[in-house]
Amino acid sequence: xxxxxxxxxxxxxxxxxxxxxxxxxxxxxxxxxxxxxxxxxxxxxxxxxxxxxxxxxxxxxxxxxxxxxxxxxxxxxxxxxxxxxxxxxxxxxxxxxxxxxxxxxxxxxxxxxxxxxxxxxxxxxxxxxxxxxxxxxxxxxxxxxxxxxxxxxxxxxxxxxxxxxxxxxxxxxxxxxxxxxxxxxxxxxxxxxxxx
Numbered sequence: 001x002x003x004x005x006x007x008x009x010x011x012x013x014x015x016x017x018x019x020x021x022x023x024x025x026x027x028x029x030x031x032x033x034x035x036x037x038x039x040x041x042x043x044x045x046x047x048x049x050x051x052x053x054x055x056x057x058x059x060x061x062x063x064x065x066x067x068x069x070x071x072x073x074x075x076x077x078x079x080x081x082x083x084x085x086x087x088x089x090x091x092x093x094x095x096x097x098x099x100x101x102x103x104x105x106x107x108x109x110x111x112x113x114x115x116x117x118x119x120x121x122x123x124x125x126x127x128x129x130x131x132x133x134x135x136x137x138x139x140x141x142x143x144x145x146x147x148x149x150x151x152x153x154x155x156x157x158x159x160x161x162x163x164x165x166x167x168x169x170x171x172x173x174x175x176x177x178x179x180x181x182x183x184x185x186x187x188x189x190x191x192x193x194x195x196x
Contacts, residue, residue, distance in 0.1 A: 024076040025058060025167040029089040030175025037186045038095040039112030043141065045103045047084045048118045054079065058163055063126035073163040083119065083174065090178030091115075095185065111141040113185055122170065124158035130169040131155050136181055138188045147188040152180050 053059070057069040075082060084102050092100040101107050116137040124130050132154045138147045154173045159165025 020072060023073045025073060025163055026076045027082050027086045027167065027174055028171045029086055030171050032094045032175055032179045034096045035094050035182050035186050036096050037190060038098040039189050040098060041109045041111045042098050042100045042113045042115060042185060043103055043111035044084055044088050045114060045116045047080045049080045050120065053122060058166060059123040061126065062123045070163055086174060087178050090175055091182055094178060094182040113189060114139040114141050115181060128158050129155050130158040130173055132173045132177060134177060136184060138184050150184060152177050
């Protein structure tokens with residue numbers, strides 16, 4: 001067999017092993033109920049996520065200690081960045097009259113309220129239920145005093161076995177968490193105004 005034939009055979013073999021182009025997904029805004037009475041400027045700090053979520057591949061299921069991860073279905077950007085950008089949009093839609101910005105962006109401001117979020121878990125469990133577990137802190141923007149901290153746990157359908165369903169299920173739960181956070185912002189701002 002000639003060298004040219006061997007090269008062609010090797011090339012065709014490699015072409016057969018090439019993986020398919022990856023599919024990219026994102027978390028999207030979920031509309032919620034408008035809540036007046038929040039301050040003029042609110043800043044959402046960078047969101048903390050656990051290391052097992054800090055990956056490109058989307059988690060298909062989590063059972064006890066084992067994770068099943070889609071290898072060719074990827075997040076379109078780092079998950080923590082996407083969660084921050086989406087919750088900024090979610091809160092801006094809910095907190096009418098407020099400007100909501102994300103830290104680390106091009107715009108700087110002097111926020112009246114800071115929102116800090118630690119995501120502890122955000123994946124479908126062994127039964128197919130999507131579970132979001134997070135901690136939220138609300139701080140005074142001027143003094144950086146912590147006004148309150150609260151745990152949030154939300155569950156809902158994972159959206160089915162498809163990756164689109166998983167992304168939709170996560171978007172819906174993240175929107176529900178934004179409902180909770182918006183309520184905490186309004187309540188603490190009103191308490192602060194009443195007390196001070």
